[in-house]
Amino acid sequence: MTRSQPPAVLSAVRDLVDRPLREAIDRLAPKIRRVAAYHFGWEEADGRPGNGGGKAVRSALAVLSAQAAGAPAAVGIPGAVAVELVHNFSLLHDDVMDGDEERRHRPTAWTVFGRSAALLAGDALLGLAFDVLLDAEHGDAAQRCLGSATQELIAGQFDDLDFETRLDVSLDECVSMAGAKTAALMACASSIGARLAGADPALVNALDDFGRHLGLAFQLVDDLLGIWGAPEVTGKPVGADLRARKKSLPVVAAMTSGTPAGEELRILYGGEKLHADADAHVVGLAAELVEAAGGRRWAMEEADRRLAAACAALDGVPVVPAAKTGLLDIARYVTSRDH
């Protein structure tokens, strides 16, 4: 993981999707819109302009997937907006369920507006996501993809929460959970533009596979950052994942490694030692155990394998070259990120 700059395509697409996304949000009831605008980073809690939002990786994938099928970028935009809405619905709800108080270096919406307001804003974004696809040609195919990705995402979050209460989570279960929680929507983002373009099923499936592998690579890197990332870089408190006893991929790989360090980690997770007020020493010890048990190495290598599989998925199908370059740039960026 070397320091890398965001590829130009990311900001180019963000400029393209920003207005339609804001227009969609502007259709919400004013009180709900305010919560959403705060969450997106467009406004501060008092209504002053904010510093902008996330990286909009999913938007870029959606627009590029339309271009990959030879359609103009505009064809992918409703898909980009819809996927961003579902993604942000899940962030709003997850932050409430997980009790996370910080995101993108700012207090989470529920800490500012209350749990109910954040939940309702999430509900509104989810409803809106299907709405923005209504007027698009091939919008039904896009909705179908978004609907099943949404169900996977919800089931993945269910499992993720469930894992927190279990010590017997297998690595397979954990990979399935991440596949559902993160990779399903990434697969939808990477193919929804092509679906809106009415592209050939072989291309749609290849783009879907690309996104699914990429989603898992992304989650692996995210989990690594959740343990070893600097707070000023991740926007989250140091060791937050370990404190919350998150059964993230490197942790489960370590726990199921059959090594003494893995066993020690399992005991540490099973005991009452890792509390919210656990000191840096205990969090540091957990991180060392993950590393000693090979969890860190496995996650890095698996991320590399998934990234390679993502790139390979685009071979042998007729992808417009410029779009392919953009997709690969994004894939490399989100799996090597140090922001």
Add this chain to the structure above:
Amino acid sequence: MTRSQPPAVLSAVRDLVDRPLREAIDRLAPKIRRVAAYHFGWEEADGRPGNGGGKAVRSALAVLSAQAAGAPAAVGIPGAVAVELVHNFSLLHDDVMDGDEERRHRPTAWTVFGRSAALLAGDALLGLAFDVLLDAEHGDAAQRCLGSATQELIAGQFDDLDFETRLDVSLDECVSMAGAKTAALMACASSIGARLAGADPALVNALDDFGRHLGLAFQLVDDLLGIWGAPEVTGKPVGADLRARKKSLPVVAAMTSGTPAGEELRILYGGEKLHADADAHVVGLAAELVEAAGGRRWAMEEADRRLAAACAALDGVPVVPAAKTGLLDIARYVTSRDH
């Protein structure tokens, strides 16, 4: 409000919609399906069969609205399923937000499965609602109606929660809130079948108006039952609405009446007197003040006016007579209910 039997059309349509609704729920991930099946009353928490669910008023309205346009009942079924899904999404989420522990004489889903599980099940139902309309002819028109009703419903719940912290809620605001929270989905239910049938806009609008007036009449009666209904009849603890300081329609009508009793009620609501542990005496006093201030009378008369307006909405448009009879039977039943 005299004792009344459910009209036959209600159980007839429930039999018709039960299977497609269960089939839709069966598509959910097993862990989520379990929460939904409990909520619908199909299963107990341990998986044993349940005693069945709600009255499915909205299903009946949806199917009858297809028949009102001369289409077979089957045309309305995807609309019935979609509307039930949105309705039950909102019940699952509202029960978490309101902290309600009982519904339909049973512990609410969040008290059994936890808050996150109930929220995720609600999310899943919302996503599914748009999905079930995808394959229907004129499904886009149905989705559009469902999407905007969902946004109204969410905004209505937002206002309802907001009102709990305010003492200056006007009757107009309260009627708008109820219109959004309850009547919007009832309007959608009453017209979605006709929309799926591709009916003439004049008929669609008349059915929508019917449902909107009916929704308000229904809410007024529900609010009256929330104060004066017997717990064995309503499935809720006695005086629950008053204990929660709900700004329900009769309460706000009383508070804004300009009468001494209304002023006393406002002081009672504003003070710290109406706690969860408030004794029956204080709850009884609040109910007496609502009555003395004319809130009960106003709500009963307004319910009658809204019921009349609902019925009148169907005059002057070509509604298939048998369907019209069914719609009016349901309208009279849900506004005179004592179940």
